[in-house]
Amino acid sequence: MRLGLVGGASEFTRGAYLVPRQVVLVTARHRDEEALWPVDLHMPLGFEPPRYALSIAAGAHGTGVLLAARAFLVNFVSAAHESVILEAGARSGRDGNKREAMGLQARPAVYIDAPRLDIAEGWLECGVEESRHMDDRVLVVARVLHAETRPSGPSLFHAWRPR
Numbered sequence: 001m002r003l004g005l006v007g008g009a010s011e012f013t014r015g016a017y018l019v020p021r022q023v024v025l026v027t028a029r030h031r032d033e034e035a036l037w038p039v040d041l042h043m044p045l046g047f048e049p050p051r052y053a054l055s056i057a058a059g060a061h062g063t064g065v066l067l068a069a070r071a072f073l074v075n076f077v078s079a080a081h082e083s084v085i086l087e088a089g090a091r092s093g094r095d096g097n098k099r100e101a102m103g104l105q106a107r108p109a110v111y112i113d114a115p116r117l118d119i120a121e122g123w124l125e126c127g128v129e130e131s132r133h134m135d136d137r138v139l140v141v142a143r144v145l146h147a148e149t150r151p152s153g154p155s156l157f158h159a160w161r162p163r
């Protein structure tokens with residue numbers, strides 16, 4: 001088998017985003033360091049037991065906090081909060097506590113030490129089982145320890161289009 005991309009990166013991206021990807025806000029906390037960032041590369045892996053996966057940028061502030069904490073919270077947020085999601089993606093936790101700077105209220109999660117955003121319409125509390133570095137990404141596999149959902153509005157989707 002030949003490893004390598006035939007057709008170009010934009011064709012791969014076009015295919016990967018043929019179905020728009022739901023954007024969630026991931027939060028994590030390790031000691032006094034907090035992280036919050038939008039993620040669209042995420043998916044459920046199975047149901048018995050429930051598992052969840054993220055693909056996150058190696059070296060990013062949020063990734064470091066998540067890996068140190070070995071836990072994270074997936075906040076499902078409606079499209080009504082699009083500006084919050086985009087602002088969270090434009091800021092970096094390296095510059096200070098992003099959530100506090102953005103004025104986002106949160107309460108403690110039940111099974112992990114991570115902030116659960118008040119704007120979340122559903123959430124997953126996840127404990128990291130495995131992480132694997134893949135070039136500029138880290139694949140994170142987690143057990144879902146607690147889940148609640150109460151969606152009330154349409155979700156926000158990332159529908160990438162080639163320029």
Ligand SMILES: Cc1cc2nc3c(=O)[nH]c(=O)nc-3n(C[C@H](O)[C@H](O)[C@H](O)COP(=O)(O)O)c2cc1C
Nearest residue numbers: 037038039040041056057060061062089091092093
């Ligand atoms: C719509 C959207 C989707 C994103 N999806 C991902 C993703 O799946 N994985 C990832 O690592 N970063 C993703 N990002 C980028 C991070 O959210 C962004 O780099 C963030 O500011 C990193 O924050 P940090 O510096 O505090 O770690 C996405 C950003 C946006 C706006």
